[in-house]
Amino acid sequence: MTLPDFQVEDHDLSDAALSQYLKSAALAVDTETMGLLPSRDRLCLVQLCNPQGQVTAIRIARGQTIAPNLKQLLEATNVLKVFHFARFDVATLRYYLNIHVQPIFCTKIASKLARTYTNRHGLKDLIQELESIELDKSAQSSDWGNAENLTATQLSYAANDVRYLLSAQQKLIAMLQREERWELAQECFQVLPTIVSLDLLQFKDLFEH
Numbered sequence: 774m775t776l777p778d779f780q781v782e783d784h785d786l787s788d789a790a791l792s793q794y795l796k797s798a799a800l801a802v803d804t805e806t807m808g809l810l811p812s813r814d815r816l817c818l819v820q821l822c823n824p825q826g827q828v829t830a831i832r833i834a835r836g837q838t839i840a841p842n843l844k845q846l847l848e849a850t851n852v853l854k855v856f857h858f859a860r861f862d863v864a865t866l867r868y869y870l871n872i873h874v875q876p877i878f879c880t881k882i883a884s885k886l887a888r889t890y891t892n893r894h895g896l897k898d899l900i901q902e903l904e905s906i907e908l909d910k911s912a913q914s915s916d917w918g919n920a921e922n923l924t925a926t927q928l929s930y931a932a933n934d935v936r937y938l939l940s941a942q943q944k945l946i947a948m949l950q951r952e953e954r955w956e957l958a959q960e961c962f963q964v965l966p967t968i969v970s971l972d973l974l975q976f977k978d979l980f981e982h
Contacts, residue, residue, distance in 0.1 A: 778826060778827060778828065779827075779828045779829075779830075779928075779932050780828075780829050780830075781829075781830045781831075781832065781928065782829060782830070782831050782832070783831070783832050783834075784831070784832070784833070784834060784837060784840060785831065785840040785841060785842050785843055786821075786829065786831060786840070786842040786843045786846060787842070788842065790829055790842075791842040791845065791846055793823070793827070794821060794823055794829075794846055794852070795845075795846060795849060795852065797823040797824060797852055798824070798851075798852065798853060799824065799852065799853040799854075799855055799878070799939055799942070800821055800822065800823055800846075800852055800853070800854055800855065800939075801820075801821065801822040801823075801855045801856075801935035801936070801938035801939050801942075802819070802820070802821055802847070802854045802855065802856050802862065802874075802935065803819075803820045803856065803857070803862060803931070803934040803935045803938075804816055804817075804818065804819050804820070804861075804862045804865050804866065805817050805818035805820075805917040805931055806865055806917065807916075807917060807918050809861070811861075811864050811865045811868040811869070811972075811973065812868065812973075815833075815835060815869065815918070816833045816865050816866070816868075816869040816870070817832070817833055817917035817918055817920055818830055818831065818832060818833065818917055818920065818923075818931055819831045819833060819840075819843060819866070820931050820932065820934060820935045821846075821935065822932075822935035822936055822938065822939065823939075824939055826936065828932045828935060828936060830928060830931050830932065831843060832920040832921070832923075833869070833870070833920070834920070835918070837869070837870070838869065838870065838871070839870060839871070840870050840872075843870065843872065844870065844871070844872045847866065847872050847874045848872060848873055848874065848875060850875060850876065853876050853877075853878055854874050854875075854876065854877055854878070855878045855879075855880065855938050855939060855942050856877065856878070856879055856880070856938075857879070857880045857881050857896045857899070857934075857938060858879065858881045859874075859877050859878075859879035859881070859882070859962075859965055860879070860965060860968060860969060860972065862874075863877065863965060863966070863969050864969045864972050864973055867969060867973065868973060873966065874966075875966065876962070877962050877965050877966070878942060878962055879961075879962060879965065880896075880899060880938060880941055880942055880945060881894055881896075881899075882958065882961050882962065883942070883945040883946070883949060883958055884899050884945060886949060886952075886954045886957065886958050886961070887945055887948035887949045887952060887954065887958075888902075888948070896908065896934065897910055899941055900937050900941060903940070903941045903944045903945070904937045904940055904941060906937060908930075908933055908934075908937075909926075909929070909930060909933070910930070911926065911930070912924070912926045912927045912929075912930035912931075913930065915927055
């Protein structure tokens with residue numbers, strides 16, 4: 774089955790979409806929430822994009838605690854999950870849906886290791902440089918909790934947050950390999966689940982003096 778370029782699903786990934794996405798070596802993943810504190814600000818939307826550019830946005834209901842197909846996909850060890858600032862998204866997915874994401878690639882970490890000539894590592898700046906595309910971030914701080922009535926602007930924003938990640942990831946890998954920091958990046962990605970565990974337990978200053 775071929776998915777359309779963009780579709781919205783409720784509560785979980787469909788069986789057909791799960792089957793399609795499981796064929797991918799890597800997927801771009803993002804979340805939209807009501808704020809930046811997982812223990813307070815609920816998960817509202819999960820977006821996925823495969824290398825063919827097929828985007829799915831999954832609306833998560835208030836109080837929802839399971840999404841079996843999404844869990845199967847995000848825990849599948851043969852599919853790399855690519856995030857921008859994975860630390861937050863992985864924590865949110867674990868807190869609300871008990872999804873322990875693996876394996877992980879974080880373009881923000883990769884950017885900080887590779888693009889040391891700048892301090893601008895946000896997604897908009899990263900995509901602007903690597904993909905020559907200017908993302909519209911006007912919907913970033915908006916009400917994602919009204920999932921049944923998301924605007925076209927919100928949905929476009931959500932889709933674009935994952936649409937260019939896989940291409941940017943490949944360019945970052947090339948930069949990391951060129952600068953001999955690829956192995957170090959992989960070590961950083963591997964410890965992210967432990968860092969997320971510490972974050973969820975609120976050990977914010979564990980490594981401080």
